[in-house]
Amino acid sequence: MNQTTTTDPKSSARAYTHPGLPEPADKDYAVIGKSKPKIDARVKVTGQARYTADLKFPNMIYGKILTSPHAHARILSIDTSEAEKIPGVKAVITHKDVPTLKYGISPARWDENIFCIDTVKFVGDKVAAVACIDEETCYKALKAIKVEYEVLPAVLDPLHAMDEDAPQIHPEYPLNKNTEIHQDFGDVDEAFSKADYVRTDTFIGNRTYQAPLEPHTATSIWQDGKLTVYSSTQSPHYFQYYIAREFGLPMGDVRIIKTYVGGGFGGKLEPTGLEFAGAVLARLTGRPVKMFYDRAEMFAHNRGRHRQYMKLTTGVKANGRILGVHADFIMDGGAYTSLGIASAYYAGAMLTLTYDFENYRFDMNRVYTNLPACGAQRGHGAPQPRYAFEAHLDNIAKELGIDPVEIRLLNARKPNTVTPNAFVVNSCEMVACLEQARDVSGWAEKKGKLPAGHGIGIATGSFVSGAGYPIYRTDLPQSAAMIKVAEDGTAATLYTGATDIGQGSDTVLCQMAAEAMGYTYEQMKIVAADTETTPHDFGAYSSRQTLMSGAAVKEAGDDVKKQLLEMAGEMLNLPPELLDVRSGKISAKDNPETTLTFEEAARTFFVKKGPLMGRGSYAPPKLGGRHKGAPVGTSPAYSFAAQVSEVEIDEETGEVAVLDVWDVHDCGQVINPALLHAQVHGALYMGMGESIWEEVRFDANGKIQNPTLGEYRLPTALDMPRMHSSLVPSYEPAGPWGVKEVGEGATIPTMGCFRNAIFDAMGVSVNSLPLTQEKVWAALREKRKADGEDVWDPMACECFIE
Amino acid sequence: MQTISDKQGVKRYLINLTVNGDEYSPVIKGNTLLVNLLRDELDLTGTKKGCELGDCGSCTVLMDGKPVDSCLVLALEADGCEIITIEGVAQHGELDRLQRSFIDNAAIQCGYCTPGMILSAKALLTRNPHPTEPEVRAAISGNLCRCTGYVNIVKAVLDAAEATE
Known part of the structure; x- marks a missing residue:
């Protein structure tokens, strides 16, 4: 990770002709583009939907993990004898009972053990586990395990993690450097020398947590040498791959079944101690073992958003045209890698998307600390650097006397362009998004004309529609799908490895299957995310499924349609190319009187030829440049968005009330408008929480101070502003029917958008997230002091002096 | 309330309650939470557990018509009460x-x-x-x-x- 690469943007962007289809003239779709009800809505409103923790198996027992109370300590001894004597305790395991092979989700840094061997590295690190006849006995057994520790000095401040005298967390990674990146595109120094104005700003991003409502749960069962794990997972495939690897099993002997999942947002992408420890406990006891994290354990396991220190330097012409950017970041990775290598690359890679500039340098150190590991949270590495850049850009605009919308329009990326770090952008409606956001928010009437305490801000964002490359190196396609039509043609089942964690992929993929087959959505059934019954798919991350899984599903649907029309042609004595099928009705293109139903043709097919099945798969074209880290951030397509928000600040208390947020998105063809806008609402909600309230905080010993949903301050229904979600027309040639992502993209502009609205309202910059009331209050106070106002200092007040 | 004790002397209580219109008389421990009685004993897993602290409301049920976090209610407190869970909202397959x-x-x-x-x-x-x-x-x-x-x-x-x- 230590090499510097310099790449000429022009040579790294290969000549690129997209294999996709041109935009169809006739977009009269029968099933897609319509707000169909979610396929799982009824089971979810009636309580029938079974999540992993709802499953019971005969002879099932319960398991819990013992974790470290220290941020950094050497394990001197572990005595499990007292725990083993407790009635109802079936097994107690430590590192001696499990494989010592290191694992992790990022193959470049496998640095975790199932249980700690020599040292514990954060409060919550895994030390031992128990399996017992009930939950209550588990807690008794955990208390009875005696672990002797020698407490070691801990690294809690990421800015000092690389100091020569800092304690070393992983001996194999000196100076606590987990990931070091130096990328250089074009000539940034020359760009700065040609600039009329060069500015540097520094910002800090907060450590946040995905906080899905459903706690992580896994139930492991061994039968005849095969391990089955029911899990609340975002990716059955990665779980299968890493669990098989850890236990030396063929992948075919590990079956991962996703149940309904109560949200993930990135936190359920990688296997946890629950799967690894559960598998061992289940093998030792010969019984199904249900493992679960409680809410505090979820916070400790974490894998949420990194705390990031972001220094940005930008050179611009006097008119605001960006010439070059230098991003210099430090990330607090926590004790392990998780998906953090990708997070580190994403942090810099995604900064080149929304504005078009040629010269870019990105330096990053992701450091180890004795805190819980960070990973991928909605928007992955992108939202905080985007906050920093959008704030930085508003500082520049203010200095140059340019309207924030105008400086963005001037620099906005155009379609069919290539970024300096070699991302090929096909469709891109950045300009249209900015203009529409400006217009629907009433920017012109509001900017500079709002009453005192009110402000309006704008920011942009962009995100991948699926990571161009899987997390570990493999030539497997990204997605595959099968469709099986029932013998009598009255139903069709889609088999897909795509993973619905609430975002609605089961629904949109069934709509896409029905559209491609010429069938109805209402007759579709789905079997998804079970590694034994469904074809391979990498799962729910990087906003990949609508485009990638959708492409595989479309191909499978087209395959069914072709076979069906061949049979219908035989039945009607017509060449199949003269026939079409739509909403379950087959008709001759030149003679609407000639008809046959889907059911009739499908039934005849089964009688004469056997099962009517369609197959499809999707692999993206080779993407990206040749520099180190080039694959991270590549994608077949990118979404674009602009957000405007209006805020009201209480000048006395610093309280920020967000009144309205307008999100305008370029996300290609929409499959299900209702679900799409619901994704925007949810992304805005998370973005808003992270912007104003949410932060995982630690005490001086590295222990989480607020591991509850209340103290972490998850926003409630009373905290939310008015949200307005709208779209610009867009078509993406790389996506089936022209689709792109939406689910993560709408989180990305939010933090910067709020900061800029506060900046507009009060003229103060809050340079760290979250933009809390305290920080706004303190910034206002500093400003008053600077303005020569006599400011009351509460800390100097006699009531505070003991 | 009828009680019995196990070998260690831990008491069990027989309570009577109505859940979704059906009468039940489970034997529970003093520390059994209503949410666990519903999920583990009565198999009504539509009631979810998200935090077990009363923060998230995933375990909300109606107790004599009032919404309560069933993770903050002891099963003992539900003695003599009428409980409605999500499974009791649709009537005869008709959604509310x-x-x-x-x-x-x-x-x-x-x-x-x-x-x-x-x-x-x-x-x-x-x-x-x-x-x-x-x-x-x-x-x-x-x-x-x-x-x-x-x-x-x-x-x-x-x-x-x-x-x-």
Whole structure:
């Protein structure tokens, strides 16, 4: 990770002709583009939907993990004898009972053990586990395990993690450097020398947590040498791959079944101690073992958003045209890698998307600390650097006397362009998004004309529609799908490895299957995310499924349609190319009187030829440049968005009330408008929480101070502003029917958008997230002091002096 | 209340309660939570556990018509009470208007908060059939949702109220 690469943007962007289809003239779709009800809505409103923790198996027992109370300590001894004597305790395991092979989700840094061997590295690190006849006995057994520790000095401040005298967390990674990146595109120094104005700003991003409502749960069962794990997972495939690897099993002997999942947002992408420890406990006891994290354990396991220190330097012409950017970041990775290598690359890679500039340098150190590991949270590495850049850009605009919308329009990326770090952008409606956001928010009437305490801000964002490359190196396609039509043609089942964690992929993929087959959505059934019954798919991350899984599903649907029309042609004595099928009705293109139903043709097919099945798969074209880290951030397509928000600040208390947020998105063809806008609402909600309230905080010993949903301050229904979600027309040639992502993209502009609205309202910059009331209050106070106002200092007040 | 003791002298209590119209007489420990009685003993797993601290509201059930976090209620306290869980909201396979409205308004994503949301909303509409939007927001403010930003949930409750005579 230590090499510097310099790449000429022009040579790294290969000549690129997209294999996709041109935009169809006739977009009269029968099933897609319509707000169909979610396929799982009824089971979810009636309580029938079974999540992993709802499953019971005969002879099932319960398991819990013992974790470290220290941020950094050497394990001197572990005595499990007292725990083993407790009635109802079936097994107690430590590192001696499990494989010592290191694992992790990022193959470049496998640095975790199932249980700690020599040292514990954060409060919550895994030390031992128990399996017992009930939950209550588990807690008794955990208390009875005696672990002797020698407490070691801990690294809690990421800015000092690389100091020569800092304690070393992983001996194999000196100076606590987990990931070091130096990328250089074009000539940034020359760009700065040609600039009329060069500015540097520094910002800090907060450590946040995905906080899905459903706690992580896994139930492991061994039968005849095969391990089955029911899990609340975002990716059955990665779980299968890493669990098989850890236990030396063929992948075919590990079956991962996703149940309904109560949200993930990135936190359920990688296997946890629950799967690894559960598998061992289940093998030792010969019984199904249900493992679960409680809410505090979820916070400790974490894998949420990194705390990031972001220094940005930008050179611009006097008119605001960006010439070059230098991003210099430090990330607090926590004790392990998780998906953090990708997070580190994403942090810099995604900064080149929304504005078009040629010269870019990105330096990053992701450091180890004795805190819980960070990973991928909605928007992955992108939202905080985007906050920093959008704030930085508003500082520049203010200095140059340019309207924030105008400086963005001037620099906005155009379609069919290539970024300096070699991302090929096909469709891109950045300009249209900015203009529409400006217009629907009433920017012109509001900017500079709002009453005192009110402000309006704008920011942009962009995100991948699926990571161009899987997390570990493999030539497997990204997605595959099968469709099986029932013998009598009255139903069709889609088999897909795509993973619905609430975002609605089961629904949109069934709509896409029905559209491609010429069938109805209402007759579709789905079997998804079970590694034994469904074809391979990498799962729910990087906003990949609508485009990638959708492409595989479309191909499978087209395959069914072709076979069906061949049979219908035989039945009607017509060449199949003269026939079409739509909403379950087959008709001759030149003679609407000639008809046959889907059911009739499908039934005849089964009688004469056997099962009517369609197959499809999707692999993206080779993407990206040749520099180190080039694959991270590549994608077949990118979404674009602009957000405007209006805020009201209480000048006395610093309280920020967000009144309205307008999100305008370029996300290609929409499959299900209702679900799409619901994704925007949810992304805005998370973005808003992270912007104003949410932060995982630690005490001086590295222990989480607020591991509850209340103290972490998850926003409630009373905290939310008015949200307005709208779209610009867009078509993406790389996506089936022209689709792109939406689910993560709408989180990305939010933090910067709020900061800029506060900046507009009060003229103060809050340079760290979250933009809390305290920080706004303190910034206002500093400003008053600077303005020569006599400011009351509460800390100097006699009531505070003991 | 009838009690029996196990070998260690830990007491068990026989309680009587009605759940979704059916009468049950389970034998429980003093520290058994209502949520665990419903999920583990009665197999009513529609009631979810999200925090076990009363923060998230996923375990909301109606206890004598009032919404409660069943993770904060001892099963003992439910003796003699009428409990409605999400499984008791649809009648004879007919969805309640709130359930219908949640579907029609795309108010469901992962679905983990949905049972609790519907029960809190049901309690609201029972005592206040035509609430204002702030009243709806206040009524569900004890139910966290991580997916929807509450936008479509609020809309669903207001729509269901509008459909009420």
